[in-house]
Amino acid sequence: MKLYTRTGDDGTTGLYGGARVMKHHPRIEAYGTVDELNSWLGLGAAACMADHPVEARMREILVQLQSRLFDLGADLATPAGAPTEARVQRIGDRHIEESERFIDEVDGANEAIRTFILPGGSELASRLHVARTVCRRAERLLVSLHGDEPIGGEPIRYLNRIGDLLFAMARRANAVRGVADVPWQRDGGAA
Numbered sequence: 001m002k003l004y005t006r007t008g009d010d011g012t013t014g015l016y017g018g019a020r021v022m023k024h025h026p027r028i029e030a031y032g033t034v035d036e037l038n039s040w041l042g043l044g045a046a047a048c049m050a051d052h053p054v055e056a057r058m059r060e061i062l063v064q065l066q067s068r069l070f071d072l073g074a075d076l077a078t079p080a081g082a083p084t085e086a087r088v089q090r091i092g093d094r095h096i097e098e099s100e101r102f103i104d105e106v107d108g109a110n111e112a113i114r115t116f117i118l119p120g121g122s123e124l125a126s127r128l129h130v131a132r133t134v135c136r137r138a139e140r141l142l143v144s145l146h147g148d149e150p151i152g153g154e155p156i157r158y159l160n161r162i163g164d165l166l167f168a169m170a171r172r173a174n175a176v177r178g179v180a181d182v183p184w185q186r187d188g189g190a191a
Contacts, residue, residue, distance in 0.1 A: 016074060017082025026145045031076040033138040034159075038069040040131035044169075047124040054109075054176050055124070058169055061102050065162065068095060072155055076142075080150055091155045099161035107168035110175065116184040121174035128170035135163040 012020045013028060021028060041062045048059035071089045078088045119129035139159040145151055174181055 015082065016078040016088065017084045019079070019082070026141065026148060027076060027079070030138065030141040030145045031073045033134065033141050034069055034073050034076065037131060037134045037138050037162075038066050038073075040127065040134050041066050041069070044124065044127040044131055047127055052176065054172065058106070058173065061106070061165075061169070065099075065165075068158075071095075072158065075155060076145075076151065090152070091158045093154065096154065096157050096161055099158065099165055103161065103165045103168055106165065106172050110168060110171045113171075114183075117171070117181040118184055119170070120182060121170070121179040122177040124173040124177065125170040125179065128166050128173060132163050132166035132170065135159055135166060139163060 008023065011023055013023050014020050015027070045059045045062040045066070048055040048062070050056055050059070068091070072091050074088050075090050078085055119133070120126050136159075139156060142151060142156045142159060146153075146156060171181055
């Protein structure tokens with residue numbers, strides 16, 4: 001089987017279930033951004049030190065999230081009522097609860113936050129902060145899509161938790177690497 005099909009040369013793509021839509025359709029924008037997030041998670045996982053127990057665990061979590069994001073992509077590519085709907089794993093409460101357990105696990109070792117922090121620090125933390133911002137964009141696109149057609153609330157809630165998890169992981173990565181979070185400095189000057 002060849003990698004190229006030529007079916008998208010007209011600017012359309014197929015949803016799981018057979019319908020074809022334009023590549024700029026909100027559903028495609030949403031799951032395309034989830035795919036982008038998945039790539040950023042891979043970049044974060046690649047930066048985790050395998051010989052450090054905390055980073056090795058973060059890598060395990062990131063790789064597991066990558067698989068769930070594939071599930072989310074399939075969920076979003078399958079409109080409600082599609083003939084293939086029964087074959088798709090929908091994102092649900094158990095996925096949200098799992099992400100909350102990950103947040104508790106990772107954030108439990110972080111110092112309490114006292115101010116806003118700037119994205120950055122170590123390379124791993126910086127990668128995770130970029131992933132967090134892509135996650136938030138994907139979440140906004142899902143909210144917009146949900147306003148036009150039903151997708152259920154679970155994918156939105158799931159991405160909301162993943163954004164929180166990535167923030168906690170970035171802070172933990174800085175702590176593990178001995179890099180302090182950089183606090184936001186309010187501009188005290190007069191206008």
